[in-house]
Amino acid sequence: MKTFKVHHCNKKIKAAIKTEAPSNLALVKYWGKKDLQIPINPSISLTLSKSTTQTQIEITPKQNKGLSLDFTFDSKPNKNFESKIKTFFNRVVEYCPWILNHHFKINSKNNFPHSSGIASSASSMASIAIGLSQLENQIYENHPPEKEQKLKASFLARLGSGSASRSIEGPLVIWGESKSFKTSNDHYGVSVSQLIDLHKDFKTFCDTILIVDKNPKKVSSSMGHQMMNHHPFFSGRIAQTVNHISSLKEVLITGNLQRMIPIVEREALSLHGLMFSSSSYYLLMQPNTLKIINRIFDFRKSSKLPIMFSLDAGPNVHLLYPLSIQKKVMEFIKSQLLDCCIKVLDDQVGQGATWSFIR
Ligand code: PMV
Numbered sequence: 001m002k003t004f005k006v007h008h009c010n011k012k013i014k015a016a017i018k019t020e021a022p023s024n025l026a027l028v029k030y031w032g033k034k035d036l037q038i039p040i041n042p043s044i045s046l047t048l049s050k051s052t053t054q055t056q057i058e059i060t061p062k063q064n065k066g067l068s069l070d071f072t073f074d075s076k077p078n079k080n081f082e083s084k085i086k087t088f089f090n091r092v093v094e095y096c097p098w099i100l101n102h103h104f105k106i107n108s109k110n111n112f113p114h115s116s117g118i119a120s121s122a123s124s125m126a127s128i129a130i131g132l133s134q135l136e137n138q139i140y141e142n143h144p145p146e147k148e149q150k151l152k153a154s155f156l157a158r159l160g161s162g163s164a165s166r167s168i169e170g171p172l173v174i175w176g177e178s179k180s181f182k183t184s185n186d187h188y189g190v191s192v193s194q195l196i197d198l199h200k201d202f203k204t205f206c207d208t209i210l211i212v213d214k215n216p217k218k219v220s221s222s223m224g225h226q227m228m229n230h231h232p233f234f235s236g237r238i239a240q241t242v243n244h245i246s247s248l249k250e251v252l253i254t255g256n257l258q259r260m261i262p263i264v265e266r267e268a269l270s271l272h273g274l275m276f277s278s279s280s281y282y283l284l285m286q287p288n289t290l291k292i293i294n295r296i297f298d299f300r301k302s303s304k305l306p307i308m309f310s311l312d313a314g315p316n317v318h319l320l321y322p323l324s325i326q327k328k329v330m331e332f333i334k335s336q337l338l339d340c341c342i343k344v345l346d347d348q349v350g351q352g353a354t355w356s357f358i359r
Pocket of ligand 1: 028
């Protein structure tokens with residue numbers, strides 16, 4: 001694993017940066033953690049391109065040392081998000097001590113519903129982390145290669161939300177140590193295309209998100225991760241992810257989508273199965289989630305098309321398929337799925353976070 005240099009100097013600057021980071025959808029899910037945001041199993045995700053958080057960060061020098069931060073969401077104060085970001089900053093300070101010499105003004109906005117099982121914490125924390133890593137380069141007049149800058153941003157993002165470590169890069173990212181991917185590690189995400197020869201279908205893969213309910217979910221992912229600590233299926237789950245990562249690696253190289261379907265769907269159902277079977281069991285699926293899944297099964301049987309579903313920690317359904325069958329999938333959604341959802345978000349695999357300095 002790469003380690004990052006911690007700069008200790010009191011230089012202060014005034015600067016502003018705009019960033020944008022996408023959400024991501026895990027094909028092999030991260031569920032359960034130890035220590036400070038260390039996953040109990042490796043995960044692989046598809047970086048999205050249209051479902052993003054846009055953030056503006058302004059920093060100004062200040063005298064007293066201590067965390068000073070104003071956060072707004074959609075230009076309105078949001079104490080709940082502000083406290084999450086303060087927790088994040090308190091974890092990051094060890095690696096970016098310059099934070100304490102500056103006052104932060106941060107505004108974020110999403111172009112998709114937050115807290116509803118589309119990984120909004122991933123895009124939001126990643127958009128801040130990429131900003132922090134770039135501001136740090138500006139302060140120390142240090143400009144490492146872009147690949148290294150992104151690894152540091154992913155490392156910082158992980159401290160805010162584990163899955164955020166996978167939103168800095170694209171098109172697919174692995175986070176967590178795995179024997180199948182030699183340089184993968186628990187501390188930051190690595191783009192899978194740096195490790196294997198990715199099949200061309202995955203460079204344009206589609207994810208159409210069917211929003212079944214956009215209300216905030218009742219049980220947070222943090223609670224879910226915690227419930228894995230004494231979960232009766234803990235060791236079975238770890239063994240399952242080891243197999244899934246290894247089989248998915250083969251699929252990502254060969255493009256064999258028929259082999260991909262059971263891996264991705266089993267992952268989604270296992271995630272929810274772990275929720276159903278934890279000590280404080282709970283349900284995030286809704287009747288329309290199941291209706292959609294059953295219709296996908298029927299459609300796939302009759303059409304023989306390589307279309308599959310995934311779920312995040314929520315009731316919404318992700319329809320995954322190669323770009324070559326997009327037209328047929330759109331017809332299927334229009335004719336058979338619209339009555340089960342309130343909104344359809346078309347997304348596709350993307351390249352990760354971007355930034356530009358304002359002044
Ligand atoms: O990053 P967190 O702590 O919000 O956890 C996210 C966990 C899942 O979204 C359910 C799965 C995943 O790997 O993204």
